[in-house]
Amino acid sequence: MTSANIRARFDCRFPGFHLNVDLALPGTGITALFGHSGCGKTTLLRCMAGLQQATGELTVFGDAWQTAHTFKPVHRRPLAYVFQETHLFPHLSVSKNLTFGQRRVPANQRKIDFDDAVAWLGLAHLLDRMPARLSGGERQRVAIARAILTSPNLLLMDEPLSALDQGSKQDILPYLERLRDHLAMPIVYVSHSTSEVARLANHIVMMDQGKVVAQGPLQETLARIDHPFRLEEDAGIIVEGRLEELDEHWHLARFRFDGGSLWLRQDEKLQPGDTARIQVLAKDVSIALSEHRDQSIQNLLEARVDQIETDISPGTTLVRLMSGETPFLSRLTSRSAAQLALEPGQQVWIQIKSVALVE
Numbered sequence: 001m002t003s004a005n006i007r008a009r010f011d012c013r014f015p016g017f018h019l020n021v022d023l024a025l026p027g028t029g030i031t032a033l034f035g036h037s038g039c040g041k042t043t044l045l046r047c048m049a050g051l052q053q054a055t056g057e058l059t060v061f062g063d064a065w066q067t068a069h070t071f072k073p074v075h076r077r078p079l080a081y082v083f084q085e086t087h088l089f090p091h092l093s094v095s096k097n098l099t100f101g102q103r104r105v106p107a108n109q110r111k112i113d114f115d116d117a118v119a120w121l122g123l124a125h126l127l128d129r130m131p132a133r134l135s136g137g138e139r140q141r142v143a144i145a146r147a148i149l150t151s152p153n154l155l156l157m158d159e160p161l162s163a164l165d166q167g168s169k170q171d172i173l174p175y176l177e178r179l180r181d182h183l184a185m186p187i188v189y190v191s192h193s194t195s196e197v198a199r200l201a202n203h204i205v206m207m208d209q210g211k212v213v214a215q216g217p218l219q220e221t222l223a224r225i226d227h228p229f230r231l232e233e234d235a236g237i238i239v240e241g242r243l244e245e246l247d248e249h250w251h252l253a254r255f256r257f258d259g260g261s262l263w264l265r266q267d268e269k270l271q272p273g274d275t276a277r278i279q280v281l282a283k284d285v286s287i288a289l290s291e292h293r294d295q296s297i298q299n300l301l302e303a304r305v306d307q308i309e310t311d312i313s314p315g316t317t318l319v320r321l322m323s324g325e326t327p328f329l330s331r332l333t334s335r336s337a338a339q340l341a342l343e344p345g346q347q348v349w350i351q352i353k354s355v356a357l358v359e
Contacts, residue, residue, distance in 0.1 A: 005061050006154070006186060010047045012054035019043050019054065019210040027061060029202030030180045030187045032218075034194075040210040041190045045156050048188065049081050050074040060154055079154040080147035084163050086139040088131040094142050095127040101150040111151040111184070120178045121145040137168035141175055148183065155187045161196065169196075176200055194234045198279050199358045223327035225307045225320045230329070236281035237329055238358065243274050255355070259324030262299045262355050270357070277358040282329035284353040287319065289340060291349050299352040303328065305344050310334055321350055328352075 005027025012019040019040045025031050033041040046052035050065065050073055058066040065072045080101075088097050102114065118124050121141040131139060140160055147155060161169045173196070180187065180200060191197055197204060197218070204221050206214040206228060214227045221227060223237045241257030251266045255278055262278070270276055291300060303321040310317045317337040319330045328350055342348070 007057065007059045008044075008048060009058075010044065010054040010056035012043065012047060012052065012056075017043075017210055019047070021207075021210075021212050023205060023212065023215065025186065025188070025205075026203050027186050028184065030176075030189050030200050031203040031205060032197040032201035033188060033190045033205050033207060034197050034201075035192065035207035037192060039207040041192075041207055042158055043210075044207070045081075045158055045188065045190055048154070049079060049156055050077055051081075063153070077154075078152050079156060080150050080152040082140075082144055082147050082155070082157040082160050084159050086131075086143040088139055088142060088146075090131050092131075093127065094123060094129050094131070094134070097131070097142055098123075098127075098146050098149055101146055105149075105151050109151060110149075112148050114149065116182075117145045117149050120182055121175050135168065136164050137172045140164065140168075141172060144175075144179070148179070148185075153185060155183070155185055157187060157189045159190050159192075161191075161193070173199055195358070198238050199277065219327075223320065223329060225309050225318055225329070230282070230318060230331075231313055231316075233283065234281060235329070235331070236279055236284070237327060239278050239280065239326055241276065241278070243270050243272050243276060245272055257326055259322075259326035260301045262301075262352065264355050264357060267357055279356050279358050280328060280352055281354070282318065282331040284355075285321075285328055285330040286351045286353070287321070287330055287332065287336075287340060287342070288349045288351060292351070295351075297351045297353055299355060301328075301350050301352070303348055303350045305342055305346040305348060307344060308337065308342055310337065321348070323350065 004024035006025040008023040010019060010021055021044060033044060035041055043052060047054045048058060056066060065077050121144060123141060123145060126138060201218045204218045205212055208228055214221055214224060219238050229235055239257050241255050244254045244256040246253050246266060252263045253266045255262045255264050301323045303323040305319060306322045307320040311334055312318050315334050317332055317334045319342060321328045321330060
């Protein structure tokens with residue numbers, strides 16, 4: 001597991017709400033704060049920024065931003081905060097918006113090069129434009145670039161895509177992936193969108209009613225049999241792997257991962273050799289005691305039963321299975337689980353009805 005470079009502990013009370021969290025977060029990649037509206041994600045982010053007073057402690061790369069006796073105000077915390085609204089300066093061009101924060105950082109302390117930020121966010125053709133002439137997605141990309149050009153030690157993002165339409169969200173996600181892969185700074189990203197988290201996050205913090213109910217690396221945490229969102233329709237696992245080959249005749253692509261391979265619907269944006277993430281929902285995984293090739297389901301994997309939780313809801317059982325080192329979840333009726341006499345360590349076949357590229 002990635003070592004914790006950020007330690008955050010907060011206790012904050014409002015009428016009818018109590019935030020009480022204790023977190024150990026990695027110092028690289030994207031950490032998603034995930035949960036339903038009102039669970040405390042934004043409040044936690046504001047506590048980390050110093051915008052919300054709370055009892056607690058916050059240490060970032062060994063630098064104490066808050067202790068029992070000290071509290072660094074927002075302007076003394078080397079962080080950047082990207083809000084849902086972009087707050088660009090309307091009287092400044094894109095280029096001047098970008099350099100506004102950068103000029104405040106001494107040249108010898110700048111961690112992000114102007115040209116790199118422009119390239120990562122795809123802004124080269126927009127530098128001379130005024131904000132009024134930008135689309136919503138373009139404005140948000142400018143806001144993100146402006147934030148990272150302040151060379152922060154921590155980047156906080158509060159549902160940055162929530163104000164965008166679906167098309168704009170799809171346009172901006174590849175740029176956020178690029179930031180995740182290139183930035184040497186941690187990003188804490190608030191979202192209630194399963195698809196955003198599945199595509200972007202390396203680490204996840206699941207929250208409910210002001211409490212942390214699960215936290216850890218994304219794939220490992222989503223594959224836990226006890227996490228609180230396992231009953232939701234989009235509960236499932238994320239697998240990282242590589243596209244291995246294309247079947248042009250059937251418009252399919254083979255996805256190779258640690259544990260085997262799966263056939264996916266071909267995506268014109270990806271070619272053999274490209275890395276990708278896929279999502280497999282627990283409701284789309286069935287279990288057989290032997291291999292059956294005479295059926296419409298083509299994705300079959302040999303697996304071992306790892307854990308079983310019966311009656312997670314009336315008549316429903318959740319099974320965690322391992323195909324090589326890759327975990328899968330299967331949600332089935334308790335009657336089916338009983339008829340199969342499933343038990344940990346048992347060798348079975350899993351039949352995957354649907355596999356989707358995360359996009």
